Amino acid sequence: MRPRLGHIQFLNCLPLYYGLVKNDVLLDVDLVKAAPRDLARMLLADELDVAPIPAIEYARHADDLVLLPDIAISSFGEVQSILLLSTRAPAQLDGATVALADTSRTSQVLTKILLERHWNVRPHYVEMPPDLPGMLREADAALLIGDDALRAYWEPPLDLMLTDLGAEWTAWTGLPMVYAVWAARRTFAAERPGALADVADALNRSLLYCRAHLDDIAAYAAKWEPFPAERFQSYFDALQFRFEPQYREGLTRYFEEAHAIGELARVPELAIFGEETS
């Protein structure tokens, strides 16, 4: 049976998808497209074998999962697609209301970390669908992520302050931010280590391909989306798929900060496939 590989059907994973197609990987895996939150649920329910899942979901289920060593959705500084839009500066949001898009748990926690630990304010939070006018009718600031955030980044609303939370995280911590990781169930890694290694290799080959062809990929994205290629080029440059030691350090720091504000019961060790500790 082909390994069942989850895929995030957002623009952030389009470069990887391009690499998967160009490397014929879709012959060797059964690719299942879904939203990140659904992918985590499906992975834990044994409906998928490997999947990109939100970083915070990994932390909550670390005992059941292992991470692929060479891939993550991450940024070192600006990310462009995780934005706080606010009527006043973030450091002035004490006691204000912040609307959090209900599409990303990892970014919700990142927003709270930055507000409470970096800017030292205590707002009230409300979770809402990612509709900017609706959010700002009820709140003083709104977290947008993904394709919704990109649109706001590319066509900034007048009168709103726009804060890139990836840039803020790196400015504050000096570390990269890891938004999503590729995880497998530990049982799958134990029962089919060869299959998991093949999936990891295929992802790495696809990443190498996509890094070497970002021009083509930006042109391809612009063919199907209402924004010019240069904007995709800039976005794909900002978005890293890196997970080397400095990135893992950023991820652990994120877990520590999430724990400090009560969003995570404990800080998990990172269990990396093929790098088992004794």
Added chain:
Amino acid sequence: MRPRLGHIQFLNCLPLYYGLVKNDVLLDVDLVKAAPRDLARMLLADELDVAPIPAIEYARHADDLVLLPDIAISSFGEVQSILLLSTRAPAQLDGATVALADTSRTSQVLTKILLERHWNVRPHYVEMPPDLPGMLREADAALLIGDDALRAYWEPPLDLMLTDLGAEWTAWTGLPMVYAVWAARRTFAAERPGALADVADALNRSLLYCRAHLDDIAAYAAKWEPFPAERFQSYFDALQFRFEPQYREGLTRYFEEAHAIGELARVPELAIFGEETS
């Protein structure tokens, strides 16, 4: 927006899938895998733009659909994956009970046509899940299709007579049998004829590729399925994707026969994309 193309996730469409991947078509369409019956429903509900659907479903909704000109799932003679397994010869099934797998409406109607019009018998029919022992506990014959039928074809059950309904159709009519067609909604063809032509071209390129690489595809199939490559080679040779005039004649004959036994209210004209009649 990328055209949404349905795909049948059975072995019969594996050669085409291989061609789609090798031609990078998955960059230009949004491929949605499902069972044939679901694909027809999704196409009519505007959840897909183009899809392979059972021949009989096309006939029932012909006013809303157009057909792609160069692709179908068809056979000229033996098909291997649509089988009647019976305790006595089909011509001796008058008054007997025939269990029809509930997975394919086109094959159910083909079975009734052959029994009633070719073998001149009048059995009772019961629709059941495709489980051979369960079917034969309640019936004297069982229609199996798809992967279930292939397994029976490759490892024939003792004491049962095995009849290939594709072979019987061609022996009786002298014509090919068309099991599934690729259809688009007429509204999509009218609004986005260029996109539909692109999808048709991509499918044709993929078919050319797959016909030139059946050896590779058989080896690929054998890698993931518990049967040797020679069997897939033989199956993919039997399975045609042809839809030229003789095949269309076979399809119309099938509709006429279905009409004759009361399974179709009327025999539709074949409306072919790019071949509009005046």
